[in-house]
Amino acid sequence: MYGLGLIKGLGITMKNLVIPSRQFNVYQYPNKRATPWDLAKINNSKPFTYIAKNPLTTIKSFVGLVNVEEKLPQHPNFRGEEFAWYDNRCTGCASCAKYCPLGIIKIVTGTSGVNSQEGQSYDLEVFDIDIGRCMFCGLCVEACPYDALHMGSGFEEAQYQRSNLVIDINKLKSAEKKPSTWFRPQLVNQGHDPISGDTADWRKVGRHEKPSQEDQSERWAKR
Amino acid sequence: MTGIRTEPVTVNLGPQHPSTHGVFRLRVTFDGEEIIDLEPVFGYLHRGTEKLAETRNYTQIVTLTDRMDYVASMSNNLAYVRTVEDLSGIEVPERAQYIRVICAELQRIASHLMATGFLLNDIGALATPLIYCFREREKILDLFEMLCGARITLSYMRPGGVFQDADQDFWNALDILIQELPHYLDELETLISKNEIVLARTRSVGVLSDEDAIDYGVTGPILRASRVKWDLRKANPYEIYDRIDFEVPIGVEGDTYDRFHVRLLEMQESVKIITQCITQIEKGSIRADVPYFIRPKPGETYQSVEGPKGELGFYLISDGGVSPYRCKVRAPSFINLTPLKKMMLGWKMGDLITILGSIDIVLGEVDR
Amino acid sequence: MYTSFYQLIDFHSFYDMYYKIFESLGLSSSASWMSYLAAGGSLSFLAINLLVLATAFYTWFERRTIARFQVRRGPNRNGPFGLGQPFADVIKLIMKEDTIPTEADKPVFTIAPIALLAPTLLIITVIPIDDASFLATLNIGILFIVGITSVNSIAIFMAGWGSRNKYAILGSMRGAAMLISYEIPMALGITSVLLISGSLAMTEIVAKQDIWFIVVMPMGFFVFMAAATAEMSRTPFDQIEAESELGSGYNTEFSGIKFAILFLAEFMAPIVTSAVVTTLFLGGSQGFDFLPGQAWFVLKMFVVIFILLWIRSTWPRLRIDQIMGFAWKILMELGFVNIFLIAIEVAVLMDPVTGLLTSQDLLIMAAINWVFTILTLVFLANLLGKRNYDRPDPVPSPLANMQPKGEK
Ligand code: SF4
Ligand code: SF4
Numbered sequence: 001m002y003g004l005g006l007i008k009g010l011g012i013t014m015k016n017l018v019i020p021s022r023q024f025n026v027y028q029y030p031n032k033r034a035t036p037w038d039l040a041k042i043n044n045s046k047p048f049t050y051i052a053k054n055p056l057t058t059i060k061s062f063v064g065l066v067n068v069e070e071k072l073p074q075h076p077n078f079r080g081e082e083f084a085w086y087d088n089r090c091t092g093c094a095s096c097a098k099y100c101p102l103g104i105i106k107i108v109t110g111t112s113g114v115n116s117q118e119g120q121s122y123d124l125e126v127f128d129i130d131i132g133r134c135m136f137c138g139l140c141v142e143a144c145p146y147d148a149l150h151m152g153s154g155f156e157e158a159q160y161q162r163s164n165l166v167i168d169i170n171k172l173k174s175a176e177k178k179p180s181t182w183f184r185p186q187l188v189n190q191g192h193d194p195i196s197g198d199t200a201d202w203r204k205v206g207r208h209e210k211p212s213q214e215d216q217s218e219r220w221a222k223r
Numbered sequence: 224m225t226g227i228r229t230e231p232v233t234v235n236l237g238p239q240h241p242s243t244h245g246v247f248r249l250r251v252t253f254d255g256e257e258i259i260d261l262e263p264v265f266g267y268l269h270r271g272t273e274k275l276a277e278t279r280n281y282t283q284i285v286t287l288t289d290r291m292d293y294v295a296s297m298s299n300n301l302a303y304v305r306t307v308e309d310l311s312g313i314e315v316p317e318r319a320q321y322i323r324v325i326c327a328e329l330q331r332i333a334s335h336l337m338a339t340g341f342l343l344n345d346i347g348a349l350a351t352p353l354i355y356c357f358r359e360r361e362k363i364l365d366l367f368e369m370l371c372g373a374r375i376t377l378s379y380m381r382p383g384g385v386f387q388d389a390d391q392d393f394w395n396a397l398d399i400l401i402q403e404l405p406h407y408l409d410e411l412e413t414l415i416s417k418n419e420i421v422l423a424r425t426r427s428v429g430v431l432s433d434e435d436a437i438d439y440g441v442t443g444p445i446l447r448a449s450r451v452k453w454d455l456r457k458a459n460p461y462e463i464y465d466r467i468d469f470e471v472p473i474g475v476e477g478d479t480y481d482r483f484h485v486r487l488l489e490m491q492e493s494v495k496i497i498t499q500c501i502t503q504i505e506k507g508s509i510r511a512d513v514p515y516f517i518r519p520k521p522g523e524t525y526q527s528v529e530g531p532k533g534e535l536g537f538y539l540i541s542d543g544g545v546s547p548y549r550c551k552v553r554a555p556s557f558i559n560l561t562p563l564k565k566m567m568l569g570w571k572m573g574d575l576i577t578i579l580g581s582i583d584i585v586l587g588e589v590d591r
Numbered sequence: 592m593y594t595s596f597y598q599l600i601d602f603h604s605f606y607d608m609y610y611k612i613f614e615s616l617g618l619s620s621s622a623s624w625m626s627y628l629a630a631g632g633s634l635s636f637l638a639i640n641l642l643v644l645a646t647a648f649y650t651w652f653e654r655r656t657i658a659r660f661q662v663r664r665g666p667n668r669n670g671p672f673g674l675g676q677p678f679a680d681v682i683k684l685i686m687k688e689d690t691i692p693t694e695a696d697k698p699v700f701t702i703a704p705i706a707l708l709a710p711t712l713l714i715i716t717v718i719p720i721d722d723a724s725f726l727a728t729l730n731i732g733i734l735f736i737v738g739i740t741s742v743n744s745i746a747i748f749m750a751g752w753g754s755r756n757k758y759a760i761l762g763s764m765r766g767a768a769m770l771i772s773y774e775i776p777m778a779l780g781i782t783s784v785l786l787i788s789g790s791l792a793m794t795e796i797v798a799k800q801d802i803w804f805i806v807v808m809p810m811g812f813f814v815f816m817a818a819a820t821a822e823m824s825r826t827p828f829d830q831i832e833a834e835s836e837l838g839s840g841y842n843t844e845f846s847g848i849k850f851a852i853l854f855l856a857e858f859m860a861p862i863v864t865s866a867v868v869t870t871l872f873l874g875g876s877q878g879f880d881f882l883p884g885q886a887w888f889v890l891k892m893f894v895v896i897f898i899l900l901w902i903r904s905t906w907p908r909l910r911i912d913q914i915m916g917f918a919w920k921i922l923m924e925l926g927f928v929n930i931f932l933i934a935i936e937v938a939v940l941m942d943p944v945t946g947l948l949t950s951q952d953l954l955i956m957a958a959i960n961w962v963f964t965i966l967t968l969v970f971l972a973n974l975l976g977k978r979n980y981d982r983p984d985p986v987p988s989p990l991a992n993m994q995p996k997g998e999k
Pocket of ligand 1: 138141
């Protein structure tokens with residue numbers, strides 16, 4: 001019958017209005033309105049003690065005036081900013097630089113003297129990633145043969161100047177390392193979850209255990 | 224009517240217009256509300272993808288294809304890597320083929336959801352069906368995030384397979400999705416395809432006959448809406464489509480309603496394809512042993528896949544180097560725009576918007 | 592208890608107050624007309640500002656409700672539940688640069704927003720929010736409304752024509768055509784109310800509704816609602832703005848305070864319309880005793896507004912020729928049939944001496960009208976339905992030749 005479809009349509013929108021599970025999974029980005037219970041959880045105290053201690057905040061949070069920061073939850077595979085780079089692993093081979101479609105990784109190496117045991121070794125003088133032009137394709141990570149470079153898990157790292165977006169070697173060295181598990185199955189196997197704040201040191205991130213100093217010296221000595 | 228002197232009015236629809244789906248310009252001449260002439264103008268989003276491809280190596284071009292049809296990156300990746308594989312004779316492991324098909328079908332659902340939603344938005348439904356569509360699309364994007372760490376610019380496929388195997392999270396989420404999706408699609412269908420206002424706006428509007436559709440080289444849902452049963456997945460089965468059983472839905476007369484209804488039916492078919500893939504897939508390798516820098520023998524090839532918008536093809540010429548000598552894209556959105564004038568002349572302004580919406584163009588692909 | 596409070600916002604209390612003030616100032620000779628003016632001015636000032644405030648909250652309500660229909664959240668950042676949002680919007684709009692296109696017809700362009708807002712504001716004067724709360728008791732109240740709303744089409748045309756923009760002109764052309772067409776079914780819907788109430792005064796109409804007129808004549812309600820929706824240019828009839836087709840129609844070129852006024856007028860229309868609907872069909876301030884009449888009135892308005900929003904968030908928009916066809920081919924006929932029926936009923940049932948209809952008479956009318964309405968709608972639906980649902984199964988084109996490789 002004509003007109004029935006219109007009424008059915010009204011029924012469907014009403015259904016979507018009333019059923020809570022139909023609501024779009026919206027996060028109150030970037031801040032979430034917090035109830036006293038949330039606040040207690042954040043401050044690691046029992047709800048009632050928290051309410052007793054902070055009556056004013058509690059009242060405010062009941063009215064809906066207290067916000068806490070909330071970031072979108074992501075999968076550990078997320079390809080994000082803040083590249084995790086391990087200088088202990090990097091050999092300066094520049095595979096990453098060569099493989100980047102945009103050529104935004106700049107590497108300058110210098111000799112660091114001759115190590116009698118390992119032969120010539122390189123020192124990295126410059127390792128710049130120009131995040132401002134990066135498209136987070138991850139090809140550089142895929143190319144790194146020594147598992148020294150990893151995608152990060154952050155986002156929303158806006159800066160006022162483009163030059164601040166260039167991550168230089170010092171920043172990379174000192175940054176907190178939360179490598180994404182993207183293209184790093186060994187991290188997945190270890191149950192590493194960068195989103196919850198896990199960090200990983202250079203020993204953990206490799207596909208192969210790096211030979212120990214003794215092993216190396218043995219191998220080199222034999223030759 | 225005699226006595227009243229009237230004048231046609233030329234309106235520039237776009238490049239900044241809410242319903243041109245990007246920076247697309249239509250120079251339309253109206254007689255009152257009726258269209259008497261129109262001329263599409265494009266090129267506002269030209270980024271020189273084909274030329275850029277000549278300076279990248281074969282793997283790096285994958286990242287460029289993401290940005291062509293940005294609501295269906297997976298299909299673009301698939302079309303491109305298939306061409307490279309054909310050019311350099313790479314055998315793709317079976318598991319990789321299954322994963323690719325699953326991804327392509329998920330992407331087809333996502334793209335069709337977006338097309339349907341925006342078509343309804345163009346009809347004037349104040350974004351409600353659009354947001355219902357987006358809610359479902361979001362779930363698919365979440366799946367992609369689990370798979371490859373990105374949501375839009377995926378770069379998931381590589382010549383020789385895919386770069387990373389799907390982990391358990393993905394399979395679990397996929398199971399839930401394909402259980403729920405048919406229900407939501409049914410709901411969408413009730414909300415829209417039985418709605419009398421939508422029927423009044425779309426039935427018999429902007430008819431494209433089967434002959435015209437073939438003559439203009441139109442492909443994809445638009446061709447199928449014009450009763451032509453042509454689907455590359457059946458006509459020239461690539462990947463593992465020959466092992467899968469599915470229907471090719473067609474329309475009744477080739478009007479706006481058919482174009483949008485064919486998409487709804489196709490989504491149901493895609494769900495079927497994914498279900499079959501899940502039961503058939505086996506463990507194995509996901510990437511052939513391919514060097515980082517592929518150097519195909521000199522030669523040329525054309526390969527195409529059935530993308531969400533139509534036949535998406537890549538034509539590559541190799542001169543033996545690390546990057547192609549020439550890369551040409553057969554962009555379905557661009558070619559589907561050609562019968563625009565045929566469909567629109569004589570209709571009203573409101574129909575112009577719905578017909579354009581029913582073609583489902585993505586300007587990133589039209590201008591490349 | 593309530594009356595004492597609401598009498599404060601009453602013309603006479605204002606008048607008395609000003610009269611005393613002027614008298615104490617020693618102006619007793621002219622105190623009468625001066626206090627008349629002053630009381631009127633204060634009351635208008637109060638009413639306009641209250642209405643503007645109500646509109647501000649209405650925008651919030653509309654955005655939240657529609658967002659919920661669209662499974663979103665809606666504005667929720669400014670203040671508790673996003674209640675500060677309308678004020679932020681207004682401040683933003685006022686702070687913006689007020690541009691006038693160089694080619695625009697400046698006086699027309701400037702007057703248009705005011706011409707659009709004024710009629711909407713004027714309507715509220717004759718609406719009785721309760722037995723004692725109204726600004727004016729016009730004995731031709733409803734006629735006043737019909738007359739004053741006609742100005743809208745001129746204002747919209749002025750806005751479109753004055754801004755010298757092709758989209759705006761297209762939008763205002765559509766607007767002029769549509770608004771004028773829909774005034775006829777609207778008037779027909781109102782006429783059927785008048786046949787029963789026997790009076791043009793709004794208070795009389797409310798008083799006559801022993802049984803709400805929506806129950807007595809569903810058809811009249813349908814016709815009036817459809818026409819009123821079109822007058823407000825809401826979906827499914829929002830051709831004037833048609834944001835997916837015309838950008839934003841007649842208000843494309845407006846910015847700053849002018850846009851704010853247009854916006855205000857546009858969002859005030861649903862409030863005013865729902866007030867009129869409540870008065871004409873939903874028994875005005877009638878209700879049970881535990882709430883004051885004003886509260887009932889507002890409650891009913893909210894129900895009407897909610898239904899309007901529900902429709903707005905569900906249905907798409909009709910094309911302009913279909914809208915005009917609906918007005919002239921369906922709505923007007925329904926209106927005439929309804930008037931015809933009601934006229935016969937009134938003629939038969941009315942007490943010839945007193946000229947009154949008892950509530951029993953109204954119940955009889957309601958019974959007849961409901962049966963008749965359902966029959967008509969079913970008949971109409973079947974008549975229209977045939978064309979759209981009968982669709983053959985798809986036949987593959989003979990030109991198609993899809994043969995998988997290797998199969999012959
Ligand atoms: S993620 Fe891609 S664009 Fe960014 S540095 Fe790595 S290779 Fe270059
Ligand atoms: S590819 Fe890896 S090891 Fe080589 S320079 Fe880059 S980060 Fe260092």
